[in-house]
Amino acid sequence: MLNDKSSIEKLRWIMAQLRDPENGCPWDIKQTFSSIVSHTIEEAYEVADAIEQQDYVELKKELGDLLFQVIFYSQLGEEEKLFGFDDVVEAVCEKLIRRHPHVFSDASLSTDAEIKANWENEKAKERELKNNTKNDEERLSILADIPKNLPALSQAAKIQKRC
Numbered sequence: 001m002l003n004d005k006s007s008i009e010k011l012r013w014i015m016a017q018l019r020d021p022e023n024g025c026p027w028d029i030k031q032t033f034s035s036i037v038s039h040t041i042e043e044a045y046e047v048a049d050a051i052e053q054q055d056y057v058e059l060k061k062e063l064g065d066l067l068f069q070v071i072f073y074s075q076l077g078e079e080e081k082l083f084g085f086d087d088v089v090e091a092v093c094e095k096l097i098r099r100h101p102h103v104f105s106d107a108s109l110s111t112d113a114e115i116k117a118n119w120e121n122e123k124a125k126e127r128e129l130k131n132n133t134k135n136d137e138e139r140l141s142i143l144a145d146i147p148k149n150l151p152a153l154s155q156a157a158k159i160q161k162r163c
Contacts, residue, residue, distance in 0.1 A: 015075045040069040
């Protein structure tokens with residue numbers, strides 16, 4: 001077992017033990033990407049609730065639960081040879097650096113409007129790049145990447161903003 005120090009590696013080790021086919025937890029072993037989605041959404045709402053309640057003791061616990069969801073998906077990704085936790089971290093690091101040129105390069109974006117415009121421009125480039133890897137029949141509409149499971153008002157706001 002890993003030492004008693006709390007770390008991301010310890011959390012990853014715990015997840016691997018839970019998913020161990022011989023000695024793991026039967027419930028954790030049978031989970032799939034699809035079967036834990038509702039738990040992920042619930043954890044996100046619990047984070048939001050703790051923030052709204054200004055309950056920072058609870059927020060710490062709920063953020064841990066949300067982080068565990070990322071670890072769970074990463075474990076599933078590793079098992080299916082799709083991606084691993086390090087790939088998830090690499091992707092978010094690359095995206096954050098690219099979307100913040102005013103922090104990580106010499107770009108000069110000083111107002112909220114400039115920063116927001118750059119952010120939206122980068123997201124549009126990402127959508128275009130994603131579309132360029134598809135043939136004509138598979139190309140996505142400008143609304144295609146808006147999550148279908150968003151609450152209706154959030155989905156409507158995203159659609160309106162995109163249009």
